[in-house]
Amino acid sequence: MADTSGLRNDPRPLSPHLQIYRWQITMVMSIAHRATGIALAVGTLLLVWWLVALAAGPAAHAQAQGFIGSWFGLLLLFGWSVALFYHLCNGIRHLFWDMGRGFEIGAMYASGYAALAATAVLTVIAWGAALVLR
Amino acid sequence: MSTLRSPLGRVRGLGSAKEGVAHWWAQRVTAVALVPLTLWFVVSVLALAGASYDQALAFFAAPHRAVPMLLLIVALFHHAQLGLQVVIEDYVHQEGAKIALLLLVKGLAILLATLAGFAVLKLAFGG
Structure with a gap:
């Protein structure tokens, strides 16, 4: 007969409960990716x-x-514009994950902060250029 | 812990949704296309900052701007619709409401893309 032990007794991980989960930059950025996508x-x-x-x-x-x-x-x-630049930068992060790269904890945080910094830089450049060109 | 999948699920090898690779792949393809198209669009909008009606009109009359604009519209609304579909499937669990929302989002995406595309073509052909 088929082995059915995996159905019940494996220590399968539970989804984190938002109320008791410690907030961290990785989850905030994941939620923000979806939120900015809807906003866009x-x-x-x-x-x-x-x-x-x-x-x-x-x-x-x-x-x-x-x-x-x-x-x-x-x-x-x-x-x-902020939503666009964020979704763009974090989306590139997602594309690297899709290729199986950047999953180490350190790389995950580094790319997250890099995406946030790039969002800020692109926003400042765009609005700076808009003020100069108008 | 060797696997997260049940023995039956592993045998069938289809996952819980029975399909999804086409959706996943289309989302990635449009995402990659949108990287250069979006950057081009931002630069274009900046170039049009403070432009008059005639300048804005002339801007889209040029084929080398109308064509990328049309590509942007197609990729943008395809990508947005694929993304919103996942959000709806994740959070709306009542079957009737889910199907109604999916139809609404897909219909709106097609309508808006057609409106925007038609406007660009009208500008391009000077009608």
Whole structure:
């Protein structure tokens, strides 16, 4: 007969309970990857509106530009840019994991901090360039 | 502990979802495509900072900008839809609500991608 001992008696690991689990950078970044992905998906609405407005004519374009140029529009754009750079940098981290690389604890933390630093640098460069070019 | 899989699961070799490699692979392919496309898009948006209506219009009229923009739209909405699908499958356990949300997300992704793509084509062909 088939060996069924593995069904019940293996010391299988349990999922961590968020309430009692000590928060650490790796799990925060994993959650943030998903959160920024959802935010970016919602943010595509703004991109589509802007493209359609541009194609629709000067009046619609002015309306879209007016919203994007408002304090609320700029706040959305800033949040969207941070989410984009984070998802991009952390996504590259994910691609290395997919190749089976960077799973050691040390490498995991190092790449995490590198992704956070790259996010900050890219955000500063982009908004610095936007201020200079406007 | 030698394995996390049950003997029956190991024999069948399909995992709990019975499929998924195509989804997983498409998510990675679009992710890789989006790395250069996204960086190109950010630079393009920066180049358009403070641009007038006519300048923005002329920007997308050039084929070497309309084509990557179309590629970005396809990869972006495909990737977003694949990602949102996983989120819905992870957190929505009521079967009816899950299917309704999946249909909504996929439908919206197709609608938005078509709207954006049509706008870019209209700009490109100057209609």
